[in-house]
Amino acid sequence: MSSPGTLSQMPVAPGRWPVLGHTPSLLRHRFGFTSSLAGHGDVVKVYLGPLPAYMVTSPRLIHQILVTDGKKFDKGIMFDRFRPFFGNGIAMSNGPFHDRQRRLMLPAFHVSRIADYATVMSEVAQAIAESWQANQVVEVDQAMLRLSVTVAGRTLFTTELGAAAIAEAQRSMPVVIRQGMVRALSPGFVTHLPIPGNRRFDQAIQRLRAIVLAVVAEGREQPGDRGDILSMLLAARDEDTGEPMTDQQVHDEVVTLLTGGIETTALALTWFFHEIGRHPGIEERWHAEVDRLRGRPLTYQDVAKLPYTNRICKEVLRRYPIWLLMRRTNTDVDLGGTLVPPATEVAFSPHALHHDERFYPDPYRFDPDRWDTAKNPPPPKGAYVPFSDGSRKCIGNHFAFAEMAIATATIGSRWRMVPVPDRPVRIKVTGAAYPSQLPMTAVPRAV
Template identity: 70%
Template sequence: MPAQLNTLDAVPIAPGRWPLLGHTPSLLRRRFGFTSSLREHGDLVKIYLGPLATYVVTSPDLVHQVLVTDGASFDKGIMFDRFRPYFGNGIAMSNGSFHRKQRRLVQPAFHRERIAGYTAAMSGKAAELSGSWSTGQVIEFDLAMQELAVNIVGETLFATELGAQAIAEAQRSMPVVIKQGMVRALSPGFVEKLPIPGNRRFDLAISRLRRIVGEVIAAGRAEGADRGDVLSMLLLARDADTGEGMDDGQVYDEVVTLLTGGIETTALALAWFFHEVGRAPEIERRLHAEVDQVLDGRPVTIEDVPKLVYTQQIAQEVLRAYPIWLLMRRASAEVELGGVRLPVGTEVTLSPHALHHDPRYFPDPDRFDPDRWAPERDSGPPKGAYVPFGAGARQCIGNVFAQTEIVAAAATIAASWRLVPVAGRPVRQKVTGAAYPSQLPMTAQRRNV
């Protein structure tokens, strides 16, 4: 590398650093406000998680370099090290050649032909849930969408009676695991050893998941058949070079990875989707007009998804407005980034939320505007500015599944229902790793179509 590159000492340090705890209190107290403020200090800004320095990338071009151009020179970072003992070494957590091998084994479960089959489960479960509502009923909509996401991932992941028990446990335990896991990831290591209620809840939830998912895997292994679900494909997958499959421990890690990603992302996206639609009459009118025209009263199929153009625009805007908060990477080779030499082992952080709310690339970023994504608009945001599922070789393997699910489920619900916000019950964002609504009561009103 050229000698004139700056060293890490030249990177500005963000204000708000505490003794011993570093910037962790600022991160946990201010969340979005803190990460969005970092762009004011440069394209690369140093913060401390306890005593650990990490370098926050705030510009799209450098984000694209980390995730895509030089993606092979970065592994998952310290946050994933903290998660790995509990979430396992699935494709979301693993690194290097092992990650590439696992991605090849898991990828067939997300080919277009499989997703076409999953679409029936997506629309079917959405119809089943919304069919249980009555006109005038006040629904805790965030909880309803969590139930829907759990049922959809369960239908596609576990096609067994025992699998239904695993899904019930996932519905109970995964929100605890996700929330407390993020707190652990951002806190000094000693915090996870403290006998506090959050730690006890987390440990119990992990223990329950290990037991029931292990039982489902053992039953599937004994059956040895392809039932058309994801678990069957994981159990039957073989490496093209060695002919080897996954042992039960690795299958468990991949199942937990898919449960985590398949529940949180889509449940939150669907909840915020109808929150935004419900408070914007023109967006609601256009959504209903499109759904009525494309579906004409029948269930959603995979062929309908590309035709639901405006529905997709709303989904894209939801993923822009309410993305995950932080991603982390670690340099596995020496890299030049923004004129700075990053030695091997340097921790790098980026915030999809901060990127998606940068007014340089998304004018009036707090305004919900699906027309940002209209096909007739010539230019979109630059590479690296919109990363709801990451990018490059480490992009979320279930991104097409998730986007299909959001559109199919939203169209199914919108075909029959209006969801109206409840007056006097304000909705705020609560941030863990993602943006959760503080509450989301909505009144169901059946449409006369």
């Protein structure tokens, strides 16, 4: 049996700049750059400034990183740069501390709790739908952001300060997420430059921290299960020591949930309606399914009664996933015959995976029937990772999927969302795909 190769033998991606490495190519071309790397090998060296990182393009190796050898990897440099601002929540933490925090948080996302949260999802979506007028032009991206912020806030907080926290999240989270990705991929000195983006980011972080800590303090004064996520976090106790989370730990987990539960869900909802509007045949089948529930308020149990809606959701998550994820080895790893030493930065692109024609024929075609298991085999392990995978799989994945299905079906029972002519929609990319705009006309449905 031959010994593993070394990282020095890895191919280097084209487009490296002096000093800045591949960062300009990553930030300027994003999807195009990461999608091109599979043509250079299963593992390709890129430079984030002077720092080497290894982009993995093989689903088999990505499954190894996330699942098989998941404990051999920590979060990478991107998360190191986020951590001072977002805190050390489960999306940022490593090792035993991460495992402890995840155990403490899991009860808040048990299926029985999600069933309760589904009532909120249905109520919020119904209120959004009832606020529109016939033939009104709706900025769908902004409406879905309001929807996801309100759902996140009402399920997280039921205290008096909760409303203020929701308002601040709606104001600050888009700035934090979009500017945060630029910071994560830029050389360290960029974060200290007195430029408008940095100032907006720092101010948003300060405002968000202040309101979340205030809500945590208010929650401490009102002990007991209020049916929200915050009260469960405050009541959680370590199974070994019996210790609760500190206020800082609760703050970090709340910010983590706001970060993961608002922007990404809002984008998925937005792209759902965009794709429905572009494909009349899909829209017709979807409305026929939604109409079988007769417009009544939906529950968590109804999600299973919407198989075509679920396939549309899966296809949206395939077409519009997060762009880039990073990990760092904490021990020696044999990665596809290459010996990777500790403290090596490893990255992969869910977007590139989800658009690889080896696994998804005609990958830029929107086709919910890809996910009809009676007709098509599933993609290989590691080729579909909208929520990551393994021990670090998004803790709110079932919450997010239920929100997508319930919100879209609730709105779709009442409205057709029709694209506005001469208002083209372009994709803008930071850490995820954003629409440049998404105006749609809300046309009443005669059901």
